[in-house]
Amino acid sequence: MICLGIESTAHTFGIGIMNDEKVLANARDMFVPPTGGINPLDAKLHHEKVKEQVLAAALEQANLSMDNIDLVAYAAGPGLPPCLKTGAQFARQIARDKPVIAVNHGVAHIEIGKLLCKCTDPIAVYVSGGNTQIIGYASHRYRVFGETQDIPIGNAIDVFIRETYGKNRKAESFGGPVMDRLAEGGRYTELPYVVKGMDLSFSGIMTSAIQKYNKESKGKNGQEKEQLMRDLCFSFEETCFAMLTEVTERALAHTGKNEVLLVGGVAASPRFREMIDIMCCERGAQSFVVPREYSGDQGVMISWTGLLGCNHGQKKADTDFNPLWRVDQTEVPWMK
Ligand code: FE2
8 A cells, every 4th residue: 555645734844655665755845934933824835835846756756646646644733723724635635536544743753763763662752843742652542641831842942042043043043953063062051950740841941041141141252152052052952851851761660661762853963862872771771763854744754654544444534633633632553
């Protein structure tokens, strides 16, 4: 069976094509706002503009036509409503009389990670611009053992960089890769460490780091400002990643699982991977990180999860979407 998967939950419009064995295509186009964060309506306009091109690129990569596609899957949530609507409507439009299946975006991140890393029953650490959750399978569902109580970690990183170092710079200079680069050569300065039970909070850390930068950069020359930024980026990563590692370790201890899988865009951060590796090594657990090409949003993960659902009797969907659809509200009949 060949499945075409559509991802459109946030900034990325992606189409992946898989058969039961391998990836046949991975095409995508990412919306980068000229300034500030993502305006959902602008992202939707972007998706509308590029969807046909991305489809053509995916079919060309796979050397297939729509006639060869057996199943169309789409990400039905969670995500930005206008963007979800575009993906759902496009799925129905291109499927015509083929079956269409709705996929949960968070479950898809986990499933593509499990497939590519060859792990079976991990604690998944789902860290991105739109989500931060510590997830594990138990009693027929993926269960959320811990999550952010306010903003996702990737969003906290983006806003911090944008409001400090990113001012007067191009939008491409925002986000995790910039923080990773600046954190090298940084020294620790105290920021709030906020773990509440199994949940986390990142908004206070973000605000504190922005305030520190605004206060302490006054009167400094360019080089001194750069060092301040390095110190804050280093401390931001050390604090947030330590919080996530602490909660992940407790999820491992609670469930008795022995695998950790990092998924989502922030999984690409080398320092976070190092911290999780050390924790797993000390516990005799194995750590896995989804390959970089599949850590961010893409259609391949939607395609693969669509295949899993279809092969395990999951109901076909009418084109509908749910912006608040949680992983723990999702049936996963392919799990034991
Ligand atoms: Fe995502």
